[in-house]
Every structure is written in C-alpha cells, then in structure tokens.
Amino acid sequence: MTAAAVAFWPRLLALVAASTVTACAVSPQHGVGDLASAVQVPATPFYPQERFQCGPAALMTVLDYSGVDTSLDELVERVYLPARQGSLQAELIAATRAYERVPYVLDASLAAIVAELQQQRPVLVLQNLGTSWFPRWHYAVVYAVDPVEKVVRLRSGLDKERETPIPVFLKTWQRAGFWSMTALAPDQLPANPDRERYFSAIAALEETGHLQAAQLGWQAAAQHWPDTTTPLFGLANTAFSLGDPGAAELSYRAVLRLDSSHWGARNNLAYVLAASGHVSEALGELDAALAEPDLSPTWRDELQDTRLEILSMQAGSD
Amino acid sequence: MQARNTAATQNRNRATAGYLRMAVVQSFAFALISLGFVQASHAGFVGTQQVVDAEARQEKLLELSGFLARADVAAELEALGVAPEFVTARLANLTDQEVADLHDRVSDQVAGGDALALVGAVFLVLMILELVGVTDIFKSF
Numbered sequence: 284m285t286a287a288a289v290a291f292w293p294r295l296l297a298l299v300a301a302s303t304v305t306a307c308a309v310s311p312q313h314g315v316g317d318l319a320s321a322v323q324v325p326a327t328p329f330y331p332q333e334r335f336q337c338g339p340a341a342l343m344t345v346l347d348y349s350g351v352d353t354s355l356d357e358l359v360e361r362v363y364l365p366a367r368q369g370s371l372q373a374e375l376i377a378a379t380r381a382y383e384r385v386p387y388v389l390d391a392s393l394a395a396i397v398a399e400l401q402q403q404r405p406v407l408v409l410q411n412l413g414t415s416w417f418p419r420w421h422y423a424v425v426y427a428v429d430p431v432e433k434v435v436r437l438r439s440g441l442d443k444e445r446e447t448p449i450p451v452f453l454k455t456w457q458r459a460g461f462w463s464m465t466a467l468a469p470d471q472l473p474a475n476p477d478r479e480r481y482f483s484a485i486a487a488l489e490e491t492g493h494l495q496a497a498q499l500g501w502q503a504a505a506q507h508w509p510d511t512t513t514p515l516f517g518l519a520n521t522a523f524s525l526g527d528p529g530a531a532e533l534s535y536r537a538v539l540r541l542d543s544s545h546w547g548a549r550n551n552l553a554y555v556l557a558a559s560g561h562v563s564e565a566l567g568e569l570d571a572a573l574a575e576p577d578l579s580p581t582w583r584d585e586l587q588d589t590r591l592e593i594l595s596m597q598a599g600s601d
Numbered sequence: 602m603q604a605r606n607t608a609a610t611q612n613r614n615r616a617t618a619g620y621l622r623m624a625v626v627q628s629f630a631f632a633l634i635s636l637g638f639v640q641a642s643h644a645g646f647v648g649t650q651q652v653v654d655a656e657a658r659q660e661k662l663l664e665l666s667g668f669l670a671r672a673d674v675a676a677e678l679e680a681l682g683v684a685p686e687f688v689t690a691r692l693a694n695l696t697d698q699e700v701a702d703l704h705d706r707v708s709d710q711v712a713g714g715d716a717l718a719l720v721g722a723v724f725l726v727l728m729i730l731e732l733v734g735v736t737d738i739f740k741s742f
Contacts, residue, residue, distance in 0.1 A: 334715075335714040335715055335716055336714065337713060337714060337715055338713050338714060360684070360687045361687070361690070361691055362691075363714075364678070364681045364682065364683065364707075364712055365681065365682030365683070366680070366681040366682040367681055367708070367712035367714070367716075368712065368714045368715075368716035369711075369712030369713050369714025369715075369716055370712060370713055370714060371703075371707070371710045371711070371712055372710070372711065372713075373695060373699050373702070373703055373710070374691060374695075376699070377691065377694035377695045377699070378691075378694065380694040381690070381693075381694045409711070409713050412715075416724075417724070417725065418711075419715055419716075420711050420712065420713040420714060420715070420716075421713055421714075421715050422713040422714075440715070459711070459713075479653075482653045483653055483654075486649045486650040486653040486654075487650070487696045487699075489648075489649050489650065490648070490649075490650045490696050490697070491693060491694045491695070491696060492693070497649075513649070513652060513653060516649060516652055517649040517653075520647075520648065520649045521649075523646075547647035547651070547652050550645070550646075550647050551646060551647055554645055554646055585645075585647065588645050589645035589646075592645040593645075
C-alpha cells in the first residue's frame with residue numbers, strides 16, 4: 284500500500300465527518316417546545332409511494348385522512364411533474380383546494396406540527412434528505428412526535444413507520460425551509476392560526492371558485508375573530524357569488540357596523556342593492572361614501588365607477 | 602302605463618336573476634374549460650382577495666397580465682410532461698399570485714420526489730476520484 288493510499292481513507296472520513304458536522308444544530312425556536320409526552324395520530328393511513336411519487340403519496344395520506352374521496356392515480360395527474368421527477372409545493376396546495384380542503388402552511392417549528400397532531404391532524408412535510416449541494420427532496424407525513432424517545436414518526440416512502448431522531452428530522456426539515464402543511468376541512472381552523480395566513484388561504488379558495496368551501500371557512504373565521512371585518516366581507520362576497528344577495532346585504536352591513544369606512548363593503552353593498560332593484564338606496568350609500576373627506580383617490584375612483592355602472596344598469600332597464 | 606312599468610320591473614328582475622345565475626354558471630364553466638379565471642369578478646365589485654392582500658400588504662405587481670402568465674405556465678407544465686388534458690385543471694386551482702410566482706420559474710422550484718441530480722452524483726464520484734489521485738479536474742490551470 285502506498286503512502287498516498289494510506290492517507291486517503293482518513294481524509295475521506297474527515298470529509299464525511301465535516302459534511303455532517305457543518306450542518307450544525309437547529310435553533311431551539313424551530314424545536315418541539317415543552318412537550319412532555321408523545322402525541323400521535325394512529326389512524327393516519329399509509330400509501331407506499333411509487334418511484335419519485337412521494338408528493339402524490341403524502342398528499343393522498345392527508346386528504347384521505349380528512350375524508351376526501353380520491354385515488355393515488357388521480358393525485359399523480361394533479362401534482363406529478365414527469366420531467367422533474369417530483370411535485371411542486373404550489374401544486375400540492377392547489378390540488379388540496381381541488382378537493383375543497385384548506386391548505387394551511389404551518390409555522391416553522393416542530394411545536395406547530397405537534398399542535399396539529401394534538402388536534403388529530405397529520406402533517407405533510409417537505410424534507411431535504413441530502414445536503415444543500417446534493418439535495419434529495421422528499422415529501423412525507425408526520426403522524427407522531429415522541430419527546431421521550433426523541434423521535435419523529437413518519438409515513439415516508441415505502442416505510443409505514445419511519446422513525447427519525449428529532450435532531451436529524453429538524454436538519455432535513457430546515458434544509459427544506461421548514462415547510463409543512465395541513466389539509467383542513469373548510470369548517471376547521473388550524474390549531475394556532477396566523478390570522479392573515481389563514482385569511483389568505485380562504486381567500487385563495489374563493490378566488491379559485493370553491494365558493495361553498497370558502498363560505499364555510501369564512502364562517503369559522505367569523506366565529507373565531509368576531510371583531511374582524513375580513514371574514515364577514517368574505518361571507519358577503521361568497522353569498523353574493525352563490526346567488527344570495529339578501530345574505531350578502533346583511534353581511535356587508537355587519538362589516539360596516541364594525542368599520543363604517545370599509546369602502547369595499549360600502550361599494551359592494553351598493554352593488555348588491557342595485558342588483559336587487561333598490562337603485563336609489565344604492566346611490567345613497569355611494570353618495571354618502573363619496574362625501575367622506577378621508578376617502579383615498581383609489582377608493583374614490585372605484586366608488587365612482589360603481590356609481591356609473593349602477594346608473595347605466597338603471598338606464599338599460601328603463 | 603302601469604302595466605308597462607310592471608313589465609319593465611319584471612324584466613329588470615329577470616335580468617338581475619339571470620345575471621346572477623350567469624355569474625355563478627360562468628364561474629363553474631370557467632373552472633372547467635378556461636385557463637382558470639374563476640373568480641366571479643364583475644366590474645365595480647371588490648373581491649375578498651383584494652382586501653385580504655391589502656391588509657396583509659402582500660400585493661405584489663404581477664409581471665404580466667394574468668392571462669399571459671397562465672398560458673406560459675401551462676406551456677411550461679406541458680413541456681415538463683404533464684398531459685395537456687390535465688394542465689387546465691391543475692392551473693385552475695392556483696391563484697393569480699401563485700401563477701405569477703411560478704411564471705418562468707417552474708424549473709427552478711423544488712420538486713419533491715427523491716430524485717438525485719445526475720450532476721450531483723457525477724460531482725461526488727469526481728471528488729472521490731480526485732482524492733484518490735485519479736483525476737486532476739479541480740486544480741486550476
């Protein structure tokens with residue numbers, strides 16, 4: 284054996300050791316928090332993945348658990364990108380909407396995952412099982428966290444019960460930007476909802492045409508944040524889009540009781556009133572708003588446009 | 602005169618009901634057949650997303666009109682092997698903002714799927730070969 288060959292193995296070992304150590308400990312703020320005993324969702328189903336198709340398999344796991352009737356083949360059609368041999372986060376989110384579930388991205392901490400598990404909801408996670416320079420992106424579903432054994436348990440790939448030590452899980456999760464999501468039934472709130480993020484999730488359901496689901500989401504939000512206008516505004520808009528101007532009118536008025544300068548609600552109230560034939564009442568709402576000195580130029584334009592539109596509707600029908 | 606007015610009112614009511622029905626029908630039809638313009642948006646009507654965006658201060662300028670961005674992302678998905686008959690349904694559930702975020706970047710996004718990049722594997726092999734003294738590829742000339 285030459286001297287060079289003898290020197291090779293220690294060098295390789297040192298290199299491997301260095302590459303594992305450089306991914307240093309994950310900051311405690313992303314950790315499990317002060318969990319005392321194991322939390323788990325034993326009824327989480329298991330769908331072993333086909334090659335490269337951990338995205339559809341992980342999504343199938345959480346959707347099936349939340350009562351969605353679909354199949355792995357259907358999800359492959361919805362989220363798999365053949366040339367990329369994988370699935371995009373945005374498409375997992377979009378596909379969740381397709382089944383009238385609310386895709387909610389959790390806070391970047393294992394404690395946030397634990398909080399969902401405590402509500403008996405498994406959590407879909409993205410991991411990078413490799414390194415930053417040699418990535419292996421992988422979707423899996425966390426169904427248990429055990430602070431005593433110090434492990435995370437996942438439905439992962441072909442493993443029904445993959446046990447990963449918490450520090451290792453945190454590193455693989457950190458390399459994937461701590462990304463995780465839960466699929467909520469439309470009338471469920473996340474365990475620790477971030478208000479704006481939850482509102483965005485429901486508004487996105489509404490924007491993509493899932494109006495009944497969005498309406499349930501706004502109802503849940505309106506109960507949880509009774510003093511906030513957005514859920515009531517969302518309820519009004521979905522009611523109008525679903526063909527119930529009466530309910531829409533009541534909800535717009537509820538918004539305006541909380542915030543009389545919610546110009547969006549004022550505008551839409553006028554629109555709904557006019558559409559129900561109450562044109563003079565509609566114009567009255569707009570004129571009162573247009574007389575407000577603190578109205579921004581953008582809203583002034585918007586309200587003026589609506590006024591003209593209502594007048595032309597009236598002219599057209601006379 | 603009275604009869605005409607009543608008839609006009611009825612016409613207006615019918616027109617209103619028809620309009621609302623149309624808005625709903627349109628939104629479902631669009632969800633199925635269009636590139637995903639599903640919001641029942643009427644001129645003069647303020648959508649919930651607009652207000653949510655403004656409150657969260659997340660409103661970003663869309664680089665292209667939503668329509669062009671959707672067409673481009675549809676083409677990207679097709680180029681990456683998605684069957685044309687599924688592209689529309691996949692896009693329909695993305696918001697305009699999500700489409701804008703994906704636009705031109707589908708190939709740079711993380712695609713979770715356990716695939717190992719060939720370049721990476723080659724690099725690893727090359728590095729071992731380099732350490733063993735077989736190659737000299739990383740030395741500067």
